[in-house]
Amino acid sequence: MTRFDDATASEPEGEGRWRAEIREGWDIGGVPNGGYVLALATRALLGTAGKPDPVSVTAHYLRPTRPGPATVEATLLKPGRTVETVYGTLVQDGEPRLAVLASLADLGAAEHLPVLHDRTRPPDLPPPERCPRVVHDPGTGFPPPFVDRIEVRTDPALAAFTRGEVLDRAEIAGWLRHGDGAGPDPLSLLMFADAMAPPIFNVGIGPAWVPTLELTVHVRRRPRPGWLRARFTTRLVAGGFLEEDGEIWDSGDRLVAQSRQLALAPRQDSSATGNRSV
Amino acid sequence: MTRFDDATASEPEGEGRWRAEIREGWDIGGVPNGGYVLALATRALLGTAGKPDPVSVTAHYLRPTRPGPATVEATLLKPGRTVETVYGTLVQDGEPRLAVLASLADLGAAEHLPVLHDRTRPPDLPPPERCPRVVHDPGTGFPPPFVDRIEVRTDPALAAFTRGEVLDRAEIAGWLRHGDGAGPDPLSLLMFADAMAPPIFNVGIGPAWVPTLELTVHVRRRPRPGWLRARFTTRLVAGGFLEEDGEIWDSGDRLVAQSRQLALAPRQDSSATGNRSV
Numbered sequence: 001m002t003r004f005d006d007a008t009a010s011e012p013e014g015e016g017r018w019r020a021e022i023r024e025g026w027d028i029g030g031v032p033n034g035g036y037v038l039a040l041a042t043r044a045l046l047g048t049a050g051k052p053d054p055v056s057v058t059a060h061y062l063r064p065t066r067p068g069p070a071t072v073e074a075t076l077l078k079p080g081r082t083v084e085t086v087y088g089t090l091v092q093d094g095e096p097r098l099a100v101l102a103s104l105a106d107l108g109a110a111e112h113l114p115v116l117h118d119r120t121r122p123p124d125l126p127p128p129e130r131c132p133r134v135v136h137d138p139g140t141g142f143p144p145p146f147v148d149r150i151e152v153r154t155d156p157a158l159a160a161f162t163r164g165e166v167l168d169r170a171e172i173a174g175w176l177r178h179g180d181g182a183g184p185d186p187l188s189l190l191m192f193a194d195a196m197a198p199p200i201f202n203v204g205i206g207p208a209w210v211p212t213l214e215l216t217v218h219v220r221r222r223p224r225p226g227w228l229r230a231r232f233t234t235r236l237v238a239g240g241f242l243e244e245d246g247e248i249w250d251s252g253d254r255l256v257a258q259s260r261q262l263a264l265a266p267r268q269d270s271s272a273t274g275n276r277s278v
Numbered sequence: 279m280t281r282f283d284d285a286t287a288s289e290p291e292g293e294g295r296w297r298a299e300i301r302e303g304w305d306i307g308g309v310p311n312g313g314y315v316l317a318l319a320t321r322a323l324l325g326t327a328g329k330p331d332p333v334s335v336t337a338h339y340l341r342p343t344r345p346g347p348a349t350v351e352a353t354l355l356k357p358g359r360t361v362e363t364v365y366g367t368l369v370q371d372g373e374p375r376l377a378v379l380a381s382l383a384d385l386g387a388a389e390h391l392p393v394l395h396d397r398t399r400p401p402d403l404p405p406p407e408r409c410p411r412v413v414h415d416p417g418t419g420f421p422p423p424f425v426d427r428i429e430v431r432t433d434p435a436l437a438a439f440t441r442g443e444v445l446d447r448a449e450i451a452g453w454l455r456h457g458d459g460a461g462p463d464p465l466s467l468l469m470f471a472d473a474m475a476p477p478i479f480n481v482g483i484g485p486a487w488v489p490t491l492e493l494t495v496h497v498r499r500r501p502r503p504g505w506l507r508a509r510f511t512t513r514l515v516a517g518g519f520l521e522e523d524g525e526i527w528d529s530g531d532r533l534v535a536q537s538r539q540l541a542l543a544p545r546q547d548s549s550a551t552g553n554r555s556v
Contacts, residue, residue, distance in 0.1 A: 055519065056492040056540045058336040060363045060379050062356040077367070077377050078340040082518075082542075083491060085338045087365070087377055089355070099355050099365055101338050101379050103491055103540075110517035116543060117448055117481050117515040170395055203395050213361060213381055214334040216494050218521055218540050220514060236498060236533055237395040239388035240360075241333065243496055243536055255514055258521055260538055262334045262381075262496050264360075265394060 002182035003149070004191070008040040010047070010072060018044035018072040022065055022092075025145040031064050033146055034098075034212045035194030037090060039187050041100050044072035045086040046187070050079070051104035053186045058101045058216040065090065065097045107186060107222045122249040123173040123231045128153045131174055148179045150195045161201035170199040170234040175227045176248070183225040184250070192228055193217045193246050193259035199234045200242060200265075208266035210242070215261040226251030237265045280460035281427070282469070286318040288325070288350060296322035296350040300343055300370075303423040309342050311424055312376075312490045313472030315368060317465050319378050322350035323364040324465070328357070329382035331464045336379045336494040343368065343375045385464060385500045400527040401451040401509040406431045409452055426457045428473045439479035448477040448512040453505045454526070461503040462528070470506060471495045471524050471537035477512045478520060478543075486544035488520070493539040504529030515543045 001009075010020035026036045038059045046052065074088040085103045089096040125131065131153035136145045154174040160167045176192050177184065184192070198210045232246045246259035279287075288298035304314045316337045324330065352366040363381045367374040403409065409431035414423045432452040438445045454470050455462065462470070476488045510524045524537035 056338070058379060058492070058494060060334070060355070060381055062363055077338070077374055085340055085377065096355055099363065099379055101336060101377055101492075103338055107517060110519070113516070113518045113543075113545075115514075115516040116483055117478060117512065117520075119447060119513040169397060200395065205394055214336070214379075214494075216336060216492075216538070218519075218538075220519065220521075221517060234395065235397040236393075236536075238391070238393040239385060239499060240391045241388070241496075241498065242395075243498075258514075258538075260494070260496075260536075265391075267391075 002178065003180045004178055004182060004188055008043045008187070010040070010044045012047065016048060016074045018047065018074065020044065020070045020072060022067050022070050024067045026149055027067060028144050028146050030066065032067060033191065033194060034061060034215060035191035037065050037098060038100065038215060039190045041072050041088055041090045041098060042102055042190055043187060045074050045088050045100060045102045046104060048074040048076055049084040049086050049104050051084050051106055053105055053107040053222065054102055054190065054219050055083070055105045055107065056103045056216070056218050057190060058214065059098045060214045061098050061212050063095060063097050065092055068092065107219065111221070120247065120255040122229050122253055125155050125173060125175065125229060128175045128227060131155055132159065150192070151177050151179050152196055154196070158202060161207065166204040167202045170203045171231065172196050172199040172202060173229070173231040176230050177227050184223040184228055186219045186222055189219050189223065189248055189257040190217050192230060192248055193257060196230060196232055199232045199244065200237060205237060206266050210263045210266060213262045213264060215259065217257055217259045219257050221254055221256045223250035223256040224252045240265050280456065281458045282456055282460060282466055286321045286465070288318070288322045290325065294326060294352045296325065296352065298322065298348045298350060300345050300348050302345045304427055305345060306422050306424050308344065310345060311469065311472060312339060312493060313469035315343050315376060316378065316493060317468045319350050319366055319368045319376060320380055320468055321465060323352050323366050323378065323380045324382060326352040326354055327362040327364050327382050329362050329384055331383055331385040331500065332380055332468065332497050333361070333383045333385065334381045334494070334496050335468060336492065338377045338492050339490050340377060341373060341375050343370055346370065385497065398525065398533040400507050400531055401433070403433050403451060403453065403507055406453045406505060409433055410437065428470070429455050429457050430474055432474070436480060439485065444482040445480045448481045449509065450474050450477040450480060451509040454508050455505050462501040462506055464497045464500055467497050467501065467526055467535040468495050470508060470526055471535060474508060474510055476522065477510045478515060483515060484544050488541045488544060491540045491542060493537065495535055495537045497535050499532055499534045501528035501534040502530045518543050
């Protein structure tokens with residue numbers, strides 16, 4: 001059992017109820033990573049249905065979670081031969097913290113189906129050893145231990161914000177893998193989809209807290225062992241909201257996940273940026 | 279009250295229950311349009327909460343709906359000052375047909391917030407009168423009356439499939455408005471996000487039935503009166519699934535909605551197409 005498997009495990013506790021533990025060390029400033037808690041909740045939903053893989057998962061983040069005991073309450077909405085759909089909430093202290101709708105299938109059985117169309121292209125990155133990694137400092141506590149749970153190696157050209165520079169587009173890309181060297185599985189893609197810094201940092205918005213309101217991940221294939229590559233972009237920050245689109249590729253150059261989230265934009269003066277192309 | 283308002287209305291029927299009627303004429307081959315039933319369900323969810331606009335709405339399509347009576351069962355998951363989240367199911371014949379998670383807000387109050395970043399660009403289309411419209415034929419019944427509910431005018435350059443031609447990319451774009459001339463509102467964008475022909479038709483896949491498994495729409499702004507422009511693209515058709523990304527702009531050249539759906543791909547021989555760039 002890998003560290004990720006262990007940290008997302010839950011035990012059945014009666015009809016449609018799962019007892020879980022949100023672990024220490026998967027948080028940033030005390031708030032567990034949104035992709036991590038989504039993976040934890042979705043593992044319980046997989047246990048509720050009869051399919052091995054998430055294919056489309058949406059979470060709405062209602063209230064922050066915290067490390068500690070949690071319950072997942074799950075309802076199988078539709079059993080099925082190809083796709084099953086489950087609804088669930090992750091509850092702490094009697095209150096739902098996130099609500100999840102997930103459609104599940106067997107991506108292994110789908111592998112033999114032909115690729116009918118593919119216009120995707122992985123990001124062109126320097127090799128991982130030339131992409132800097134941020135490592136946890138146990139002395140100051142910053143960056144937090146989460147950066148050791150997932151090894152993120154950001155393309156230096158798209159790590160402008162770490163040098164106080166500003167780009168003309170909100171984009172970030174890099175290499176991703178579990179910090180303990182475990183290979184990626186479909187469930188972990190839900191976490192990797194929320195693991196990099198917000199791309200808006202590269203256009204001079206923030207660094208600041210960017211709370212996710214909703215995150216949807218489509219898992220398109222079971223990833224092959226090895227490094228993942230990911231790219232995240234934001235095209236519109238307006239009206240207090242922003243979207244963040246993500247794509248994740250496996251070591252076989254195959255797109256394995258697409259993600260999109262809607263987040264609350266940091267409030268700041270528009271004069272700081274303003275890459276308005278229309 | 280517009281025809282769309284009327285066709286998506288529902289009446290309260292006790293705590294968290296709404297009685298609705300899926301109308302005739304909003305279907306294609308007897309199956310009501312997925313965006314239409316999503317708008318109908320979401321109107322009931324708006325009635326359950328205290329916010330006027332949908333901002334992030336996800337539906338999982340469990341079973342086909344049909345014209346006739348329906349019930350929406352809604353639960354307010356989180357009241358809030360800025361955002362409220364509601365879960366609901368649309369039920370017919372005692373079975374949930376679609377499950378919806380929706381976060382709601384007041385997009386009018388957000389209009390004054392600055393545009394901090396904008397890299398969106400509306401499609402460059404010929405004027406509406408030079409984009410052909412498909413009109414319902416009451417004699418043969420095909421195309422179905424739905425094409426009169428929404429006026430879709432497709433860019434001739436991206437209507438290749440209607441002429442038996444094949445493009446190198448799965449893209450479609452055009453003008454959209456209500457068939458009765460009513461202006462667009464935020465709720466109607468949920469329907470418009472599912473109103474055009476699947477872009478894969480333009481790369482030689484289909485025409486065939488492309489059942490939506492899951493549809494997420496982010497409404498970014500209240501649309502201004504007048505025509506909408508929309509563009510839909512698909513980049514990967516593999517493993518029996520495809521994604522479809524949509525963007526909708528208003529008459530003020532503002533992006534008003536982003537959508538993504540995961541759908542079941544038609545099964546066919548890969549030799550027919552195969553625009554594989556990786």
